[in-house]
Amino acid sequence: MLEAMDVSVSFGGVHAVRAVSFRAEGRDITSVVGPNGAGKTTLFNVLTGFQKPNIGNVVFADRSIVGLKPSGIAALGLVRTFQKTEVFKGLTVERAVEIGTTCGRDFPMWQTVWPGAIGRARETARNEARRILQRCVLEDVAGEPCAALSYGEQRILEIALALAARPRLLMLDEPASGLNPTEARRLGDLITSIRADGVGVILIEHNMQLVMRISDSIIVLHHGEKIAEGTPSVIARDQRVVDAYLGGSGFAAA
Amino acid sequence: MKSRVSLPSWLALSVTALILLVLPRLIGTDYYLHIAIISLVFVILATSLDILVGYSGLLSLCHTAFFAFGAYAAALLFLHFQMSLWLTMFAGGVFAASIAWLLGLLVLSVRGHRFIITTVIFAEIGRLIAYNWTDLTQGQIGLSGIRPPVFDLPGLPRIDFSSREAYYYLALVVTTTCVTIIWRITHSPIGWRMLALRENEALAEASGVDTRRIATTAFVSSAFFAGLAGAVYAHYTGFVSPDLFYFTYTTTMLIMVFLGGKGTIIGPVMGAVLFTILPEALRVTANYRLMTFSAILLVLVVFAPEGLVGLFARIRRRFAGQGSVQDA
């Protein structure tokens, strides 16, 4: 579904990502792990069009997406969240998700004067939003302003907003950071349920317990390079991975 | 959307409509009708500026330039080709919109201060052109002799709009139409994308909003209505000059948007009406007028950034005791 080929990014001579290749399948949870500064978010930015790679290609759904705008990539079904929580702060939860559902849909200007067109669009948006809020267990806070939500709820809301864009492959950047164990478990369940719906997930995450529990395959980045790839059980035994994590946050301990 | 309009709103709308329709009978004198017509023009300007400032979060300081471009286009088309307002309205709008599109190619790639500053500079460029291209614009003297239109279709009664009263009704129809369309744009998926742009540009992109495109849409449509208002103004006053480009006009429009409440339609409408009447009421202190205005704007921006609409909502919440969030 998504394939990165020899992707390299450097900032002023410093390699953030170096010749990384990998594939993520459309029905899998693929996790990208690695110590801080390993280039995970940069890789995400390349895959979603927020950063141009110096070299390399990214193919999604059988077409190269390098050079497309983030919105164009999102429209193809590759939708991301951000490491730092990003929501539409001034809007209510319901409204934000409603808006999210219409973002990828074409609505030409002339339709604004077409009787009923706006009402229909709004109805569709409202139904879709209700469905998404239900599935993310956010219906109780639907009327609240996004900014009034707890941190944990905001992180879930981000996923709800991403789901509103109708992804075929969902990319989550550290969705569990800052969540307590209960919230993290809830998040894990949400992610697996998304996979169950046939939507692939690529996950950057430091919470190794979560990663080991739900991933189908794991990619390990270190200093911008891919040092290992495989199923959770393979990765846990990989000597290079253990070495890379030594001194930092102990991999075995996590 | 119809289901969302409550009974009291319908009542308020009907009463307002009725008052607007009989207004010329109520106020009678030409002077007050003049103020009414000018405030209608400013209603278009304020609501169209709100597309950018309120809904899209782009603080543009060149709205009056689009107004002026529309007015000049209308004036020139009338003076050279005897085109009536029926055509110059659209020509003025399209001309202003085209310029906005071109300018957008340049300035919509920058945000924040650079965007704001560039728009100020652009308005000045417009003024310099109007001032210096004397062959076309007669420079400082301005263009005069632009006449109101005459409605003359076979089989229908002929209406001459040169009387204040007739022009009032014309402006009322045009303004109502414009405000309705602006309302529909801002409350359609297009407007929702503008909100996404305003609230969080990166997230909007990630959600599939082509932010560059929606910013352009906002900029161009906002300019279209400003240009159209320019034509309505030109055919009413019969006179356009480079002064229309003055920053003071943009400030006036901004005060209207902020006074009423940005990011709403009713807000700028109220703001425009109030702020056209208020200066007239304050005529006694002509010398201190702009000082008073700027003080009002200052206080509004610092202490009541949500404007009158926000104030009403706060009062209503206090009485109803419910936490309703302002419909953006």
Next chain:
Amino acid sequence: MDLIPQYIFNGLVVGSSYALIAVGLTAIFGLMEIANFAHGQFYMLGAFFAYTLTRLLGLDFWTGLVGSVMGVMIVGVVLERTLFRILRGASLSSSVLATIALSIFLENLALNVWGPRPQKIPTPFETGSIAFAGVFTTPERLLMLAVTVVIVILLHVGLRHTQTGKAIRATFQQREAAALVGIDIDRLYTLTFAIGAGVAGLAGVLLGTIFVVQPAMGGIATLKAFIVVTLGGISSFAGGIAGGLLLGLAESFGAIISPAYKDAVGFILVMLVLLYKPDGLFGKRS
């Protein structure tokens, strides 16, 4: 072609006043992230204070100069302590609109106090004109240039070698960090405002001996200063100074091509810079 040195000279004189106004604007923006649309009013006030002290109260030029610069500094400090303290951390559009309102307020205040008629500040010099190296000039213009050079050197030395200067530069780089290492932000802001306003006021006094003094000059100065900082990069001192001189020169030469569009030259320059180098000629990408 013989006139080229003259054009360069004229451009530098006007450009140095732009630079003096832009320096304060840059400092305020760099420190507080507020684009002060009322900054040109400090320039206007400086000129009117000097006009009042010299022409109306009969003081000599140099006393008037010192007095009016101090007066403008006081206005700057008062505004910083009140309005700008409230605006700290406000949204971009709020701070822009508030300073626009302030600018209109001050301009109309001046209009009510001093009237709309253009005035002149009496010159302290006896000599009418000076000629050297093919350039005709006046002592007032030379003073303008000399003062600019002195101010630029003073600012440079102050920023590099004094404790406060270092603190200002540190705050420019990283505001949160500056607060953490114990820099007294409030004092710094007040000082920056005082200096920024004072330097703009000084430009007003000096230019008031060359051109005329009128309430509308502040708004134009703000516009020019914004062009300068957009040219030079909005948070760079060197950019502000270089941008000021560049704009002065561009306008001076633009006047050869078309006097009517002299002012448009700067505008077009800015548009081009924005198109090809959106962070300004000397700006670093943030």
